[in-house]
Amino acid sequence: DQQVKQNSPSLSVQEGRISILNCDYTNSMFDYFLWYKKYPAEGPTFLISISSIKDKNEDGRFTVFLNKSAKHLSLHIVPSQPGDSAVYFCAASLGNTPLVFGKGTRLSVIA
Amino acid sequence: GAGVSQSPSNKVTEKGKDVELRCDPISGHTALYWYRQSLGQGLEFLIYFQGNSAPDKSGLPSDRFSAERTGGSVSTLTIQRTQQEDSAVYLCASSFGLGNTGELFFGEGSRLTVL
Numbered sequence: 001d002q003q004v005k006q007n008s009p010s011l012s013v014q015e016g017r018i019s020i021l022n023c024d025y026t027n028s029m030f031d032y033f034l035w036y037k038k039y040p041a042e043g044p045t046f047l048i049s050i051s052s053i054k055d056k057n058e059d060g061r062f063t064v065f066l067n068k069s070a071k072h073l074s075l076h077i078v079p080s081q082p083g084d085s086a087v088y089f090c091a092a093s094l095g096n097t098p099l100v101f102g103k104g105t106r107l108s109v110i111a
Numbered sequence: 112g113a114g115v116s117q118s119p120s121n122k123v124t125e126k127g128k129d130v131e132l133r134c135d136p137i138s139g140h141t142a143l144y145w146y147r148q149s150l151g152q153g154l155e156f157l158i159y160f161q162g163n164s165a166p167d168k169s170g171l172p173s174d175r176f177s178a179e180r181t182g183g184s185v186s187t188l189t190i191q192r193t194q195q196e197d198s199a200v201y202l203c204a205s206s207f208g209l210g211n212t213g214e215l216f217f218g219e220g221s222r223l224t225v226l
Contacts, residue, residue, distance in 0.1 A: 043218050102153050103151075
């Protein structure tokens, strides 16, 4: 049973617009959430994270929102750029256990 | 090198053969992880090593899979009697340790194709 779910396998957005990537989780004990970005033929790279005690974390064009009551988090990218085209993985952490990843969402930013 | 290094980058093998995949983590990182990504799937946890502690093997899909980490550094993932469903990209990652900051540094992966 998947503990971290990314229900949209793909998303297309116009350059300059906002990209919103969604992630749902089932385990209310998760205490840290992360987003990773993956280009083809490369390993995933860390993008942004948020602790469960916060509801928002912002880093430049990237903002992660956490809604604990809904067990939902989202990644906002604004403005979206063609170089943002990649697969984005949502991941969750529980204490000292390995990260649990979703299946990823492929973002295409169209110029 | 500065990053996590994996070899081979690509491996094509015949069903039933054994394969070894190697991971050289970032120097000083005490935790090492193996994940795999099958076609259309997310990153599936396989095994992790933390310092000198016994590894967590809870993600290994069958007893054909094993891994070791020598001297707290390089790790080898071995798949015996490969099957077609083993075809995937095998990703190694390392970090300074376990803990809920969770940031992992991934290698580029080893793409395994079992014919």
